[in-house]
Amino acid sequence: MRLTLRVWRQKSAKEPGRFETYEAKDISPDLSFLELLDVVNDGLQQRGLDPIAFDHDCREGICGSCAMMINGEAHGPQPAVAACQLYLRHFKDGETLTIEPWRARAFPIIRDLIVDRSAFDRIIQAGGYVSVDTGSAPEANSVPVPKPDAEEAMDAAACIGCGACVAACPNASAMLFVAAKVSHLAKLPQGQAERKPRVLNMVEQMDREGFGNCTNHYECMAACPKSIHVKFIAQLNRDYLKACRRR
Amino acid sequence: MSSIGKKALMAASGLVLVGFVIAHLAGNLLVYGGPSALNAYAEKLRHVPPLLWSARVFLLAAVAVHIATSVQLAIENRRARPQRYRVQRMAETTLAARTMLPSGLLVLAYVIYHLLHFTFRAAHPELSRATDALGRHDVYAMVVLSFQQPPIAFAYVVGMAAVCLHLNHGIGSAAQTLGWTDERTLRWWARAGRLLSFALFIGYISIPLSILLGLVG
Numbered sequence: 496m497r498l499t500l501r502v503w504r505q506k507s508a509k510e511p512g513r514f515e516t517y518e519a520k521d522i523s524p525d526l527s528f529l530e531l532l533d534v535v536n537d538g539l540q541q542r543g544l545d546p547i548a549f550d551h552d553c554r555e556g557i558c559g560s561c562a563m564m565i566n567g568e569a570h571g572p573q574p575a576v577a578a579c580q581l582y583l584r585h586f587k588d589g590e591t592l593t594i595e596p597w598r599a600r601a602f603p604i605i606r607d608l609i610v611d612r613s614a615f616d617r618i619i620q621a622g623g624y625v626s627v628d629t630g631s632a633p634e635a636n637s638v639p640v641p642k643p644d645a646e647e648a649m650d651a652a653a654c655i656g657c658g659a660c661v662a663a664c665p666n667a668s669a670m671l672f673v674a675a676k677v678s679h680l681a682k683l684p685q686g687q688a689e690r691k692p693r694v695l696n697m698v699e700q701m702d703r704e705g706f707g708n709c710t711n712h713y714e715c716m717a718a719c720p721k722s723i724h725v726k727f728i729a730q731l732n733r734d735y736l737k738a739c740r741r742r
Numbered sequence: 743m744s745s746i747g748k749k750a751l752m753a754a755s756g757l758v759l760v761g762f763v764i765a766h767l768a769g770n771l772l773v774y775g776g777p778s779a780l781n782a783y784a785e786k787l788r789h790v791p792p793l794l795w796s797a798r799v800f801l802l803a804a805v806a807v808h809i810a811t812s813v814q815l816a817i818e819n820r821r822a823r824p825q826r827y828r829v830q831r832m833a834e835t836t837l838a839a840r841t842m843l844p845s846g847l848l849v850l851a852y853v854i855y856h857l858l859h860f861t862f863r864a865a866h867p868e869l870s871r872a873t874d875a876l877g878r879h880d881v882y883a884m885v886v887l888s889f890q891q892p893p894i895a896f897a898y899v900v901g902m903a904a905v906c907l908h909l910n911h912g913i914g915s916a917a918q919t920l921g922w923t924d925e926r927t928l929r930w931w932a933r934a935g936r937l938l939s940f941a942l943f944i945g946y947i948s949i950p951l952s953i954l955l956g957l958v959g
């Protein structure tokens with residue numbers, strides 16, 4: 496098949512960016528979206544041009560590295576997949592695709608489609624952990640976890656931190672990410688000891704990073720490659736307001 | 743203050759105003775009971791000044807908190823994405839959710855006009871001066887004479903459309919912001935909010951429309 500790509504090219508955060516148009520001809524519809532970029536990059540390099548810089552690692556939807564807006568949708572038009580698991584057969588032959596980086600003040604552009612997502616790391620450092628003595632692994636059955644709680648915690652823990660929620664949000668809010676991280680520990684007995692400082696500190700860091708405020712459009716849930724539910728945002732709001740009252 | 747703190751204040755003050763909007767409609771519907779019912783109700787409200795004034799101060803405070811937080815949040819949200827996308831497709835959101843600031847500003851303009859009209863009686867003084875046979879201010883006559891003027895009736899219908907649009911998203915959104923929802927009740931709240939906002943719209947516009955069409959008055 497044949498596709499026309501309009502790709503955002505920007506050498507660094509300081510330089511202005513612009514769209515460049517590339518033609519991809521005779522490509523297999525079984526390629527993944529990242530493989531399409533690989534093919535385009537091969538062509539660019541053969542012509543002595545700079546390849547398109549994009550983040551990727553696992554290419555199987557678990558690491559959260561790949562990140563791009565494809566035709567105005569985070570990770571493209573298929574629900575519940577990351578860009579690395581998006582296949583060209585979902586596009587029409589001859590289609591023109593616009594490819595942009597995540598756009599948010601808290602995610603400054605490094606180069607082309609690569610943005611700096613370390614704001615997420617700093618939010619995790621502010622409280623997205625449990626403090627326990629490591630060493631020998633404890634007996635798994637010594638802390639019983641009710642099945643529904645374990646399921647919900649796992650649903651929240653499915654977050655791979657890719658930033659699609661921020662990218663898709665009309666306000667560039669990081670609430671779904673923070674909600675997933677807060678909720679997965681709030682649902683487990685091991686998370687209880689630090690539950691209050693965790694939610695207060697993570698929200699404080701989220702605000703400091705310059706993300707927007709959630710106004711409940713729920714675009715994040717539609718864009719999330721792991722289909723994280725916005726019920727976790729309600730959980731985050733509940734936990735936060737409760738922690739404020741008890742402070 | 744934190745983002746969630748500001749949003750909780752915006753949501754709580756918004757719900758206080760929703761409570762007022764519901765109670766106010768219940769009072770207004772007395773227009774269908776004729777002049778004696780409406781005028782007696784209006785007289786009763788004015789009868790206990792301390793109660794009237796504490797309610798007014800409370801509502802004014804809610805409006806102030808609501809506008810201060812919502813405008814600040816809206817400004818922060820604009821700043822959070824300095825460079826817009828060339829192409830952005832929305833999948834979940836609604837027209838009402840995307841127009842909260844404009845619909846809110848329209849509501850504000852409407853509220854100011856409405857207070858100038860019926861509370862301070864400065865907008866159309868010639869329609870507002872009558873007293874009834876018992877010497878009470880004739881609220882009924884004021885309402886009927888006003889809504890017999892098509893431009894005034896039209897202004898009220900537009901104002902109510904703005905309120906309805908604002909609450910179409912606002913009620914369900916406030917429940918989520920205050921953490922009252924879960925997977926099951928999220929849709930319920932959103933639907934109940936839309937239904938209530940639509941019911942309020944119909945209830946409110948029925949008054950100017952039935953007077954304009956000569957069914958009342």
Ligand code: HEM
Pocket residue numbers: 710711749752753755756757759760763808809812813816839842843845846847849850905908909911912913915916917919
């Ligand atoms: C009768 C008057 C009003 C009522 C009953 C009302 C009610 C509400 C409610 C319930 C919310 C939802 C809070 C949330 O999202 O969690 C809201 C949000 C909001 N209101 Fe109002 N409001 C009123 C007037 C105004 C006015 C005059 C403005 C003008 C500045 C305004 C601006 C906003 C904005 C910007 C939001 C947030 C939008 C969003 O969630 O995306 N409102 N309002």
Ligand code: FES
Pocket residue numbers: 550551552553554555556557558559560561577578579580
């Ligand atoms: S490359 Fe790891 S999730 Fe896409």
